[in-house]
Amino acid sequence: MDIMAPAFKSVCFIYPDDGNGSRFDRMFPPLGLELVAASVRDRIPYRYLIDRRFDKDWEKQLPENTDLVAFSFLWDIPLTKIFEMVTKIKKLLPGVTVVGGGRFAEVNKEALLTAPEEERLDVVFSGPDDGRFRTLVESGSPENVTGVSFFREGEYRATPMPRYGPIPDQPLPDRSLRRARYGMIRKDGLDLGLATDAIQSSRGCPFHCAFCTFNKDSEGRQITYTARSPESVADELEQIEAPFVTFVDDLAFHRPDRMDELCDVLIERGIKKTYAIETRINMGMRPEIVEKMSRVGFRYVTFGIESMHDHVLDFLNKGLTRHRIETAFANIKHVPMFFISNFIIGSVGETREQMLQIPEFARKIGLDSILIHPLRCRGPEPLTEKVLAAPGYYIDPESKRVYSDELSVSDILRIAKQIKRNFWTPKQKIRSALKFQRLLKPNLPSIAWHWANWRLHGEPDPWGEVRRV
Numbered sequence: 001m002d003i004m005a006p007a008f009k010s011v012c013f014i015y016p017d018d019g020n021g022s023r024f025d026r027m028f029p030p031l032g033l034e035l036v037a038a039s040v041r042d043r044i045p046y047r048y049l050i051d052r053r054f055d056k057d058w059e060k061q062l063p064e065n066t067d068l069v070a071f072s073f074l075w076d077i078p079l080t081k082i083f084e085m086v087t088k089i090k091k092l093l094p095g096v097t098v099v100g101g102g103r104f105a106e107v108n109k110e111a112l113l114t115a116p117e118e119e120r121l122d123v124v125f126s127g128p129d130d131g132r133f134r135t136l137v138e139s140g141s142p143e144n145v146t147g148v149s150f151f152r153e154g155e156y157r158a159t160p161m162p163r164y165g166p167i168p169d170q171p172l173p174d175r176s177l178r179r180a181r182y183g184m185i186r187k188d189g190l191d192l193g194l195a196t197d198a199i200q201s202s203r204g205c206p207f208h209c210a211f212c213t214f215n216k217d218s219e220g221r222q223i224t225y226t227a228r229s230p231e232s233v234a235d236e237l238e239q240i241e242a243p244f245v246t247f248v249d250d251l252a253f254h255r256p257d258r259m260d261e262l263c264d265v266l267i268e269r270g271i272k273k274t275y276a277i278e279t280r281i282n283m284g285m286r287p288e289i290v291e292k293m294s295r296v297g298f299r300y301v302t303f304g305i306e307s308m309h310d311h312v313l314d315f316l317n318k319g320l321t322r323h324r325i326e327t328a329f330a331n332i333k334h335v336p337m338f339f340i341s342n343f344i345i346g347s348v349g350e351t352r353e354q355m356l357q358i359p360e361f362a363r364k365i366g367l368d369s370i371l372i373h374p375l376r377c378r379g380p381e382p383l384t385e386k387v388l389a390a391p392g393y394y395i396d397p398e399s400k401r402v403y404s405d406e407l408s409v410s411d412i413l414r415i416a417k418q419i420k421r422n423f424w425t426p427k428q429k430i431r432s433a434l435k436f437q438r439l440l441k442p443n444l445p446s447i448a449w450h451w452a453n454w455r456l457h458g459e460p461d462p463w464g465e466v467r468r469v
């Protein structure tokens with residue numbers, strides 16, 4: 001029997017420009033939308049993806065027959081910018097259905113759906129897609145889809161949010177929709193000539209760090225950690241052409257045995273690339289796996305240590321102690337990997353002197369680079385209450401940074417700069433640069449060529465014309 005025709009025939013996926021995002025933001029493809037697009041590959045005859053970081057003339061690129069537009073909003077973007085885009089789309093494509101997903105859309109769903117008709121979205125998805133976009137495409141009606149919000153008969157409505165299930169092994173993101181080159185391209189136009197890609201091999205995190213805003217869903221439920229099978233991760237890596245791949249998992253090394261299996265599969269299939277991951281220091285408890293990972297290509301590891309003072313680790317609810325951090329690093333310091341760590345400064349009870357001890361500690365345990373973040377209370381995490389309950393501590397309403405009677409926001413920013421200066425001594429710069437060169441083997445002549453090209457042709461508009469593949 002023939003399955004029913006889908007309710008839509010041409011979908012255009014739109015990934016917004018991220019304005020003042022990170023310097024190397026073109027390293028990351030619109031993976032979430034590519035997954036959503038893959039889920040309807042066999043159901044929608046015409047699919048098109050606009051990445052506004054590259055596609056400047058996006059209005060002109062909207063295919064004429066589009067009857068469904070799907071946006072992904074992962075982080076803050078002024079709502080007015082969204083409304084402007086929707087208004088344009090609705091004018092250009094009368095009768096079109098506009099839907100959105102991603103964390104920012106989820107948090108702002110009510111505002112996005114109750115705006116005046118010409119600028120509002122029609123449906124907002126909360127949580128990971130996991131096949132629900134396909135259900136909408138097939139049935140045409142949001143009532144049949146779980147975890148979505150919409151506006152009907154003058155009322156804002158929402159269907160019940162399902163529990164996050166396990167992260168699916170299939171489909172793999174549809175990379176065939178790409179027209180832009182993703183790689184180490186700096187916002188000011190400097191192209192380092194290294195193609196990059198990203199993969200999500202697990203999602204969720206079982207820990208309860210006080211500052212974390214993303215390990216819970218919009219109803220406050222912890223997002224259970226689940227991981228894809230090593231085979232499915234290897235299948236995807238096999239399809240990826242870029243030599244440098246970032247795992248966007250919140251916690252890439254949570255199950256050491258699975259990581260061990262993944263390494264075995266990669267060795268068996270001869271898949272050789274350079275990988276970047278982010279994880280906790282529990283990696284240090286299984287040094288034999290870490291050594292294998294390094295052989296396979298895992299070379300760039302970012303940890304969330306946050307602090308080396310037990311009272312601060314306790315305040316941040318990190319579930320770590322200084323002793324444990326030191327033991328973990330002592331076990332893996334020798335492994336050829338580039339180690340970076342995040343540190344948070346300005347926690348309740350942390351003094352200026354304690355913050356300034358970071359560089360020495362970081363060098364001692366063997367870190368090659370550090371990232372310093374002034375503490376911020378950004379959302380519905382338990383931290384805000386803890387900070388406000390501490391006498392003499394406050395939250396800056398604009399930046400959400402924590403400050404105190406002792407240390408103002410600018411004092412803390414100054415300390416952050418001082419920490420970086422103290423860490424990056426000339427000797428440290430040379431040591432880290434040499435290690436980076438040895439492990440990641442950047443193609444120096446190619447970088448020099450790109451740099452010279454960039455200098456000669458002036459600094460091009462970073463958001464301007466880009467070469468197409």
Ligand code: B12
Binds near residue numbers: 030072103249
């Ligand atoms: C790559 C990345 C970046 C890159 C982005 C490059 C770029 N411009 O695209 C860089 C490094 C530049 C970056 C920067 C920042 N990032 Co970031 N980033 C990520 C990261 C690691 C991966 C995104 C990804 O590919 N995920 C994998 C895909 C498969 O998941 P997904 O995109 O969420 O899509 C799924 C669902 O959301 C949903 N979905 C999404 N869109 C849609 C659309 C439809 C129609 C449907 C049906 C479903 C749907 O279905 C998808 C499949 O299941 C995530 C963490 C993470 N693991 O997700 C953080 C994350 C998105 N970033 C985050 C943050 C906070 C930032 C920064 C603000 C950090 C900072 N302080 O500067 C900046 C903001 C940049 C800016 N412009 O302002 C937060 C967002 C938190 C939040 N909103 O609550 C996250 C979640 C990280 C975190 N754990 O804190 N980031």
